[in-house]
Amino acid sequence: MSARKAIFKVIPNGPLEITGTFTVLDSGGKEISNKGPVYLCRCGGSGNKPFCDGTHSRNGFTG
Numbered sequence: 001m002s003a004r005k006a007i008f009k010v011i012p013n014g015p016l017e018i019t020g021t022f023t024v025l026d027s028g029g030k031e032i033s034n035k036g037p038v039y040l041c042r043c044g045g046s047g048n049k050p051f052c053d054g055t056h057s058r059n060g061f062t063g
């Protein structure tokens with residue numbers, strides 16, 4: 001079986017969606033996710049970084 005490549009998709013005014021095969025590491029190098037979809041915060045407001053917690057919908061983030 002071949003591994004599916006990771007796909008990064010910018011959600012308008014929201015997070016970065018990652019699907020496929022990948023590994024997300026925390027700042028200490030510990031694996032915190034390896035399957036998708038995952039949503040990474042782009043607005044800087046999440047209380048659960050690096051993941052999106054929906055704060056972007058309340059803090060006026062655009063992009």
Ligand code: FES
Nearest residue numbers: 041042043052055
């Ligand atoms: S993008 Fe969703 S909380 Fe930042």
